[in-house]
Amino acid sequence: MDNTTEHIKTLIIGSGPAGYTAAIYAARADMKPVVYTGMEPGGQLTTTTEVDNFPGYPEGVDGPSMMVQLQQQAERFGTEVRIGLATAVQFAAEPGGLHKVVIDGAKQLTANTVIIATGASAKYLGIPSEQRLRGGGVSACAVCDGFFYKGQEVAIVGGGDTAAEEASYLANICSKVTMLVRKDQMRASKAMQHRVESIENIAIRYNTEVDEVLGEQVVEGLRMVNNQTGEKEEIAITGLFIAIGHKPNTDIFKGQLEMDEVGYIQTKGKSTKTNLPGVFACGDAQDKEYRQAVTAAGTGCMAALDAERYMATLEV
Ligand code: NDP
Numbered sequence: 001m002d003n004t005t006e007h008i009k010t011l012i013i014g015s016g017p018a019g020y021t022a023a024i025y026a027a028r029a030d031m032k033p034v035v036y037t038g039m040e041p042g043g044q045l046t047t048t049t050e051v052d053n054f055p056g057y058p059e060g061v062d063g064p065s066m067m068v069q070l071q072q073q074a075e076r077f078g079t080e081v082r083i084g085l086a087t088a089v090q091f092a093a094e095p096g097g098l099h100k101v102v103i104d105g106a107k108q109l110t111a112n113t114v115i116i117a118t119g120a121s122a123k124y125l126g127i128p129s130e131q132r133l134r135g136g137g138v139s140a141c142a143v144c145d146g147f148f149y150k151g152q153e154v155a156i157v158g159g160g161d162t163a164a165e166e167a168s169y170l171a172n173i174c175s176k177v178t179m180l181v182r183k184d185q186m187r188a189s190k191a192m193q194h195r196v197e198s199i200e201n202i203a204i205r206y207n208t209e210v211d212e213v214l215g216e217q218v219v220e221g222l223r224m225v226n227n228q229t230g231e232k233e234e235i236a237i238t239g240l241f242i243a244i245g246h247k248p249n250t251d252i253f254k255g256q257l258e259m260d261e262v263g264y265i266q267t268k269g270k271s272t273k274t275n276l277p278g279v280f281a282c283g284d285a286q287d288k289e290y291r292q293a294v295t296a297a298g299t300g301c302m303a304a305l306d307a308e309r310y311m312a313t314l315e316v
Helices: 017-028 043-047 063-076 128-132 142-149 161-173 190-198 293-314
Strands: 005-013 033-036 080-082 086-090 099-103 107-116 120-122 153-157 176-180 202-205 208-214 221-226 232-236 239-242 246-248 279-281
Touching: 005 017, 005 099, 005 293, 017 033, 017 043, 017 063, 017 107, 017 293, 043 063, 043 120, 063 080, 107 293, 128 208, 142 153, 142 161, 142 239, 153 161, 153 232, 161 176, 161 190, 161 202, 176 208, 176 221, 190 202, 279 293
Parallel strands: 005 033, 005 107, 033 080, 107 279, 153 176, 153 239, 176 202
Antiparallel strands: 086 099, 099 107, 120 246, 208 221, 221 232
């Protein structure tokens, strides 16, 4: 255990588009931001290939390159970026109180203000063939990757609103979408269910799960299993989308910050303020609705502006 405590003016936890955008704004406002990257420096976009929907890249950009550029932009204004994972926090309850954060179970920090940008992680099925083909046709984001399967046959796993919404999105692009729902009914709202049922090129398979994703380097097919009869069936597809939910990376804040039942941090009104003074939340850690790089960047900017206003009241 490192017994020395380092003081940081503006601590940003997380290094996705929200964290780096907060850092750009905070650094330019002379708030001396330090970013701790977390387990996945660069965040979820480092697991995507081409990003075609972030404004300003007419030819698209690959996710990892975009995150390097965002980091460089934040560093250009004096942000310090450090590899490390926040493992414990003790936030102050009173305005002006110092927030305590432990990094990697050892390093002790205090901070005047903390911006949480820890993101969310898509849930995967966890079977070996799915894990092996992530980036080779297995994706957890239809809006990010659907375009690569234009005119092709794909499948999507899940029966919630996300799966239903993404299935109808994919149906506009792909020739056929097979939707695997593990129960005999969907969890999605009735309106969304009716929508997918009415789309001609969506085939819904109830009581059906993935047995194995087929293909060596890229997805070539899917073996499905009916969990009632045990019957297996193979179909040819080039893309498999997993839409079984996301989990916000907010476990270490439980008990201190107000969250919804899934763990998304609750922010006040249109701001990024949490229930504690000087603690702000942005990006996918607090947004289950939009979850896009550009909206995460937008809320990262808001968090830095909210933090700047908070700091102005402290005169530190
Ligand atoms: P949900 O948790 O609502 O749904 C997850 C779905 O995935 C369920 O059908 C679940 O099945 C299935 N599932 C979970 N694990 C597995 C597994 N291992 N194998 C196969 N299937 C699995 O997540 P969503 O992301 O769909 O939605 C999250 C929240 O966001 C919800 O509150 C939703 O309403 C909301 N949302 C709203 C939208 C809108 O209003 N436009 C759009 C998108 C999301 P089972 O039912 O059997 O548990």
